[in-house]
Amino acid sequence: MDNLPSPDEWVRRxxxxxxxxxxxxxxxxxxxxxxxIYYYTGSMQxxxxxxPASGEPTYYVRRSVxxxxxxxxxxxxxxxxxxxxxxxxxxxxxxxxxxxxxxxNIGADLDVMPAQLFLKLGEVIPGARFTDxxxxxxxxxxxxxxxxxxxxxxxxxxxxxxLEEGLAExxxxxxxxxxxxxxxxxxxxxxxxxxxxxxxxNQEIMTGIVSAGEAAAEPSYFDGPAGxxxxxxxxxxxxxxxPIGRDEPILLDLGCCIDGYVIDQTxxxxxxxxxxxxxxxxxxSEDIIKAAEGLLRxxxxxxxxxxxxxxxxxxxxxxxxxMGSGKDQVKFLGHGIGLxxxxxxxxxxGFRDPLEPGMTLAVEPKFTFPGLGVVGIENTYLITEDGCQxxxxxxxxxxxx
Amino acid sequence: MDNLPSPDEWVRRxxxxxxxxxxxxxxxxxxxxxxxIYYYTGSMQxxxxxxPASGEPTYYVRRSVxxxxxxxxxxxxxxxxxxxxxxxxxxxxxxxxxxxxxxxNIGADLDVMPAQLFLKLGEVIPGARFTDxxxxxxxxxxxxxxxxxxxxxxxxxxxxxxLEEGLAExxxxxxxxxxxxxxxxxxxxxxxxxxxxxxxxNQEIMTGIVSAGEAAAEPSYFDGPAGxxxxxxxxxxxxxxxPIGRDEPILLDLGCCIDGYVIDQTxxxxxxxxxxxxxxxxxxSEDIIKAAEGLLRxxxxxxxxxxxxxxxxxxxxxxxxxMGSGKDQVKFLGHGIGLxxxxxxxxxxGFRDPLEPGMTLAVEPKFTFPGLGVVGIENTYLITEDGCQxxxxxxxxxxxx
Numbered sequence: 001m002d003n004l005p006s007p008d009e010w011v012r013r014x015x016x017x018x019x020x021x022x023x024x025x026x027x028x029x030x031x032x033x034x035x036x037i038y039y040y041t042g043s044m045q046x047x048x049x050x051x052p053a054s055g056e057p058t059y060y061v062r063r064s065v066x067x068x069x070x071x072x073x074x075x076x077x078x079x080x081x082x083x084x085x086x087x088x089x090x091x092x093x094x095x096x097x098x099x100x101x102x103x104x105n106i107g108a109d110l111d112v113m114p115a116q117l118f119l120k121l122g123e124v125i126p127g128a129r130f131t132d133x134x135x136x137x138x139x140x141x142x143x144x145x146x147x148x149x150x151x152x153x154x155x156x157x158x159x160x161x162x163l164e165e166g167l168a169e170x171x172x173x174x175x176x177x178x179x180x181x182x183x184x185x186x187x188x189x190x191x192x193x194x195x196x197x198x199x200x201x202n203q204e205i206m207t208g209i210v211s212a213g214e215a216a217a218e219p220s221y222f223d224g225p226a227g228x229x230x231x232x233x234x235x236x237x238x239x240x241x242x243p244i245g246r247d248e249p250i251l252l253d254l255g256c257c258i259d260g261y262v263i264d265q266t267x268x269x270x271x272x273x274x275x276x277x278x279x280x281x282x283x284x285s286e287d288i289i290k291a292a293e294g295l296l297r298x299x300x301x302x303x304x305x306x307x308x309x310x311x312x313x314x315x316x317x318x319x320x321x322x323m324g325s326g327k328d329q330v331k332f333l334g335h336g337i338g339l340x341x342x343x344x345x346x347x348x349x350g351f352r353d354p355l356e357p358g359m360t361l362a363v364e365p366k367f368t369f370p371g372l373g374v375v376g377i378e379n380t381y382l383i384t385e386d387g388c389q390x391x392x393x394x395x396x397x398x399x400x401x
Numbered sequence: 402m403d404n405l406p407s408p409d410e411w412v413r414r415x416x417x418x419x420x421x422x423x424x425x426x427x428x429x430x431x432x433x434x435x436x437x438i439y440y441y442t443g444s445m446q447x448x449x450x451x452x453p454a455s456g457e458p459t460y461y462v463r464r465s466v467x468x469x470x471x472x473x474x475x476x477x478x479x480x481x482x483x484x485x486x487x488x489x490x491x492x493x494x495x496x497x498x499x500x501x502x503x504x505x506n507i508g509a510d511l512d513v514m515p516a517q518l519f520l521k522l523g524e525v526i527p528g529a530r531f532t533d534x535x536x537x538x539x540x541x542x543x544x545x546x547x548x549x550x551x552x553x554x555x556x557x558x559x560x561x562x563x564l565e566e567g568l569a570e571x572x573x574x575x576x577x578x579x580x581x582x583x584x585x586x587x588x589x590x591x592x593x594x595x596x597x598x599x600x601x602x603n604q605e606i607m608t609g610i611v612s613a614g615e616a617a618a619e620p621s622y623f624d625g626p627a628g629x630x631x632x633x634x635x636x637x638x639x640x641x642x643x644p645i646g647r648d649e650p651i652l653l654d655l656g657c658c659i660d661g662y663v664i665d666q667t668x669x670x671x672x673x674x675x676x677x678x679x680x681x682x683x684x685x686s687e688d689i690i691k692a693a694e695g696l697l698r699x700x701x702x703x704x705x706x707x708x709x710x711x712x713x714x715x716x717x718x719x720x721x722x723x724m725g726s727g728k729d730q731v732k733f734l735g736h737g738i739g740l741x742x743x744x745x746x747x748x749x750x751g752f753r754d755p756l757e758p759g760m761t762l763a764v765e766p767k768f769t770f771p772g773l774g775v776v777g778i779e780n781t782y783l784i785t786e787d788g789c790q791x792x793x794x795x796x797x798x799x800x801x802x
Contacts, residue, residue: 065728066728114513177589191632193607193635193636194596234596236445
């Protein structure tokens, strides 16, 4: 891999978390999830990372120890045995774990750690009282380094190229699944790891959504403005076996994961011509994303962009179609993106911490018309010193084929 | 979808779980994971399923309510609000939740439910004391209906066909990733949903592993006998960019998920000729799987097949190469398979409940030679009334190209 991140990258990540742990009165943080382990070590082997509020962190590796030792940017040791993990921590961090039962206030990634593991860790580490530190961990990852931004940009190149390959083969009668298979092959050959990691429980996304006409507008469990019909009730999301027809909107919400980093991009296409109401709604999504670009700058708040989008949708009478329809409307305009596709901040009500340079956000104004389809656009942006810059590369237009 | 399961299928699943809940002195069971929800409702929308030890179960749906109402085979209602979920349960199940605080002993899928959700459910359902019911839930799913077996067989057909397509294109210099992209395209066009669901925390598998020579033998976090090098430390599993060469073992451990059900199959290939020690080890893996076939019958225990395989590997002096190498050897010969790839029973020490007709198991004897590669074979079997039957369809041989 070219352009390996400098060792400083990990030093900065750890220092930033330690500063935040101290502010939250936490003596340390235990990270159990593969993505979190990778972020703080540069390795994704099975085990646990303990980061004390001050001092050197340790990667306790279950397997493969050999691989973790070769990859880790922080101290890595073998986890002696799960049942003695508490004793191992106490030996390594006597100042943290020397007190009486449950006296060490330890943050942990409780939003992803299974309850069974949470209960077992409580048994084997009697000195610790585990607190949910998932908000802190998500905040820490919201600002990306130049190394991380470059990885996201690589993923953006792959998506743009694979989309072109898919569109070149698109003709009436091709099924959603067939079109997606072409695009996914292009993504995979360019290094897509095969899925886009997502933090939310029970959420799955491999390469996004290709969905046409009324299938795209079907209600969905998926925590996004459109989910797609899916292949069956056992996979109720993204592509179906529906043939793509003429004169209907084709939603191409695509992403991939390269070197661990994810991109997210949506374009709308049509073979023939969209009916005027749908074409008009598509134009509004372009207007909204342009307005959002003006609000994506350091100092502005994430919720401002969301409120502005809501206002614009309302002004043109499309509020009921914006970001889904009926009970399945989602209450956000976009989301942070990086190692996971559902990172922070979210462009939603309540996200009032100002945007900062280095944040990366997918912005996805979409309109859902039940029985007809979904139109919209989505770019991923980097917040710069004085505004924002699109990382997604495909031309911004309605693709008329 | 043809051959829809009969409504009886869900009646039987619920009745079987209720019988087991009563035995375990549980008043009911709360299921939160998407796969578990699908198993008990036929729908995979966001929400929770409550199954009382006796009486009618309910699917509390967050979204999409419309979709869940259309698909669910059990009573489905809208989840009014998460914060009032306890009150909704109390209204629906007064006999279960009418007692004092924490008096209802409720099982739940704590092996997959995030700790944060576990803690929040404890707050909003003060009447419940949650117990880990994951062993019960995994036992319940181990015996498959004919509908389920047919779904697994469909997935087996897709894997056999996609493997042929991949082998037809295999030539020296093709990278592991390029070969996998061809195979995955074949799987996807045949209806693969894009990933194989796996219950284990932090485990990921999309379509298996294609890995050649020494790359296949690299140590791995993955809970299997071989993981593969992977594309980077951020995706340390399965394919790499390594070109496939002559005279080296090519591990083709493939699966897919169709209609929610998974298959798992491994074949070993070589362009040219394997060196004698590796070819001999491959023959031992064939001998072990034949011996396992003799032990896969109702009444035999899962651990018997594992112990027999260990003995056979030891007899020929290959114990140190069996199911991984060094510290990364795994302690099983195979695993249950169905909606997830890591189902029960496991062919491992301690699994002493006798095999039953309808169980489906992947059996995967493999030998790892660090620096050289991995050889082995894997079939998925159905336990029948008097033995077993392979569901995997590819010819059982060393593929010499």
